[in-house]
Amino acid sequence: MGTAESARIKIGILTSSDRASKGIYEDRSGPAIKEVLNEYLKSDWEPVYKVIPDDRETIESTLKEMSDDEQCCMIVTTGGTGPAPRDVMPEATEAVCEKMLPGFGEQMRSVSLQYVPTAILSRQTAGTRGKTLIVNLPGKPKAIRECLEAVFPAIPYCIDLIGGPFLEHNPEAIHVFRPKEK
Template identity: 40%
Template sequence: MRWKVAILTASDKGSRGEREDTSAQVIRELVEEELGGQIVDYRIVPDEQDEIIAAIIEMTEYYQADLILTTGGTGLAPRDVTPEATLKVVDRLVPGIAEAMRIGALQKTRRAMLSRGVCGIRGQSLIINLPGSPKGVHESLMAIMDQLPHALEIISGSHGDHE
């Protein structure tokens, strides 16, 4: 199955065109090469809860993305509000994915413990908050990539009974 994937970058500087969005490029490459997914939407919004919420809702309802990968806004700075925005739109949490990403990244850098990213389900879309750095994105996504197809099959209802 070819998964529909949306990428959402939360970055004040990126939304103003002051910073190249290299993290989204890493996501795009990994989605296409490792997951075989198709990017159906990509956008950059400022670190504002309302804008992040609106983008996630549109990605789930209009684009019907199977997977939404956010990057940025998961740290400790006052403007880092991606987890809070995500929590306001998900129906159910999937804490194991966020835990696995942090565990995988912790093997590379102790700073991974400072990531506040969350994961959850809205309708039939899986939403995963990734860190803002290209390195953090790569380490986090690779820590969970092997389980994403199975998770997406279950959420979409295309997977049968438990094996």
């Protein structure tokens, strides 16, 4: 494996939407995630982007593929976090993760409640599968930015802790926390 190839960091961006997956409307949420991550990350990274239907089996197999086969250090999902019958992203995420990190969802809901009272209906969560962090975001681009801003400060250190690559952030765009080395 060459140096350039080994330095390539992969981050999954997964949109769960019946209508967007059928081309009924354009996915705006996945590109919104990419835009924010481009602002926050200085590391060279490659998006692994997919739009799939709101089907639990499809979501689970796609999360496994992005983690195990594509070796994404992080998968950021959008859509499927509400209370509607087809909203199954949190269940699919929990099914494929070894450890859940409920603080991510708590923080995102806390921030979102400052803007919209229906944020209490959102069921975002996060967890780890091997060396992959999976973070569920809401489906609206504005909420994606607000939620990523709220949780991103913990993401690079979380990926350090699970054995993923070192994510270098852009300090002009976001402040992240890493403990000082002794």
